[in-house]
Amino acid sequence: MNALIIIDMQNDFMPEGPLGVKEAEEIIPVINNLMDRFDNVFASQDWHPKHHVSFASTHNKKPFEKIQLDHGDQTLWPDHCIQDTFGAELVTGLRRSKIRRVFQKGVGTDIDSYSAFFDNAQQRKTGLDEYLKELKVNTLYFTGVALDYCVKYSAIDAKNLGYDVYIILDACKGIHEDLDPILKELQEKGIHTITSDALAEL
Numbered sequence: 700m701n702a703l704i705i706i707d708m709q710n711d712f713m714p715e716g717p718l719g720v721k722e723a724e725e726i727i728p729v730i731n732n733l734m735d736r737f738d739n740v741f742a743s744q745d746w747h748p749k750h751h752v753s754f755a756s757t758h759n760k761k762p763f764e765k766i767q768l769d770h771g772d773q774t775l776w777p778d779h780c781i782q783d784t785f786g787a788e789l790v791t792g793l794r795r796s797k798i799r800r801v802f803q804k805g806v807g808t809d810i811d812s813y814s815a816f817f818d819n820a821q822q823r824k825t826g827l828d829e830y831l832k833e834l835k836v837n838t839l840y841f842t843g844v845a846l847d848y849c850v851k852y853s854a855i856d857a858k859n860l861g862y863d864v865y866i867i868l869d870a871c872k873g874i875h876e877d878l879d880p881i882l883k884e885l886q887e888k889g890i891h892t893i894t895s896d897a898l899a900e901l
């Protein structure tokens with residue numbers, strides 16, 4: 700059993716949003732076209748309370764500075780994906796009706812969550828793993844944003860949780876210009892990369 704996992708395709712991560720990922724809107728049709736090929740489709744949703752610990756504004760600092768928290772470094776971001784705002788909604792144009800369930804993350808005020816499975820201290824679970832295991836899903840295909848943050852950490856957790864993991868490269872966009880070192884790191888961990896064209900031929 701396989702599943703397509705769509706990471707954080709939300710209005711605030713689109714190019715015009717406060718934490719815009721370059722060209723992120725280009726992958727909406729790519730993801731939509733992939734949906735029918737999978738047994739299950741799930742999405743994650745970055746879902747922060749106001750004054751979240753990951754917001755630079757909370758600390759009177761500038762976005763992209765780093766601070767030290769108990770469990771490690773925290774990069775500070777512009778305010779984004781605040782619960783119940785338009786920016787936190789799944790992006791307009793995504794085929795919402797095809798998504799079986801949406802898992803929210805980053806909901807605690809004092810801790811961030813890049814992964815769709817656990818918070819950044821690897822403590823709080825989102826419920827995604829339990830749900831997938833109940834459905835006997837063993838192979839995961841990741842899409843969405845940002846390839847170098849939430850897609851990356853979700854894929855690493857998925858691999859550690861025992862899934863066979865693929866990242867669909869043309870269905871992801873990253874924040875950094877040079878994604879090659881990240882792709883290399885992921886491949887070294889046994890995570891596969893594939894394109895949607897190659898998938899169509901399987």
Ligand code: VGL
Nearest residue numbers: 707745776844845848849
């Ligand atoms: C993300 C930074 C902060 C992501 C979420 O979805 O990759 N990045 N919050």
Ligand code: ZN
Nearest residue numbers: 745753780805
């Ligand atoms: Zn966030």
